[in-house]
Amino acid sequence: MTDGGRWMNYWEFNNGTGVQLMSVVSGASINGPGGRNALKVLQRGPTYAANVQQDNVLPPSTDFYVRFYMRNDDTSPNGDHIVTVDTWGYSNLTFMRKTSSNTAWQFVISMYGCGFTYPIGHWGPTNATLSHGVWYRFEYYVHFVDATHIQVHPRVYDASGTQIFGDAEFRQEDYGASGSLSFGGRDDWTLASFYAAGHSFCVDPTMLTHFGMGNNGQAGAADTGLPWYFTGVQLRTDRWPGP
Structure with missing residues (x-):
């Protein structure tokens, strides 16, 4: 599970039952990109969680890039935060918080490390539907505008x-519908316009020295027994990772 020791931490939070959410499967069995093996993560509802995490990946307040490939077969509707910085400090930056239905799935990224501010804590492609059983590549550039933003x-x-x-x-x-609770006098922010206006997100920079993925056992999650998969994880500081 630790990929030959590349992951420093592997946790199964199963209340002593022996239930295991995570396993490694062959790339051939799930049509993994480039034939890569993949981390398989099961959805078993709110009672069970599991994560792998790498600590001290880079110094605090350092710009970095992230890449991973993901395929989701799960249909649970609640917002599982499954790719984060520190597992417990996920409010600082959640790369992947997914929701799903029987036909498709969606996701947001979340940034509210210094307290949640509606409506700018979660951001996602509105009404964008991703297909079950299909691989997508996700990349992120995390830029520190100062030591804590x-x-x-x-x-x-x-x-x-x-x-x-x-x-x-x-x-x-x-x-377009945040009304009187809108931020900065408008209800139609995109990340592009938000950053162009000079805004950023407050974080605890020590939390961004970690990187984790798995299943947080989200409250209200359905015990579907269905999986999602990750492969091709890469963190770097010099450029966008690419395929």
Whole structure:
């Protein structure tokens, strides 16, 4: 599970039952990108959680890039935060918080490390539906504008390598409908316009020295027994990772 020791931490939070959510499967069995083996993560509802995490990946307040490939077969509707910085410090930056239905799935990224501010805590491609059983590539550039504030630039690519979402497609919560609770006098922020206006997100920079993925056992999650998969994880500081 630790990929030959590359992951420092592997936890199964199963209340002593022996239930195991995570396993490694062959790339051939799930049509993994480039034939890579994959981390398989099961959905067993709110009672069980599991994570792998790497600590001290880089110094605090350091710009970095992230890449992973993901395929989701799960249909649970609740917001599982499954790719984060520190497992317990996920409010600082959640790269992947997914929701799903029987027909498709969606996701947001989340940044509220110094307290939640509606409607700018969660950002995602509004009404964008991703397909079950299909691999997507997710990349992120985490830029520190100062020691404790970040701007995150996400990019999502389909199986052909075509970019389908970027800063301009990631929208605030309740886009166009946040009313009197709107931030900064407008209800139609995208990450592109938010950053162009000089805004950023407050974080605890020590939390961003960690990177984790798995299943948080989200409250209200359905015990579907269905999986999602990760492969091709890469963190670097010099450039966008690419395929």
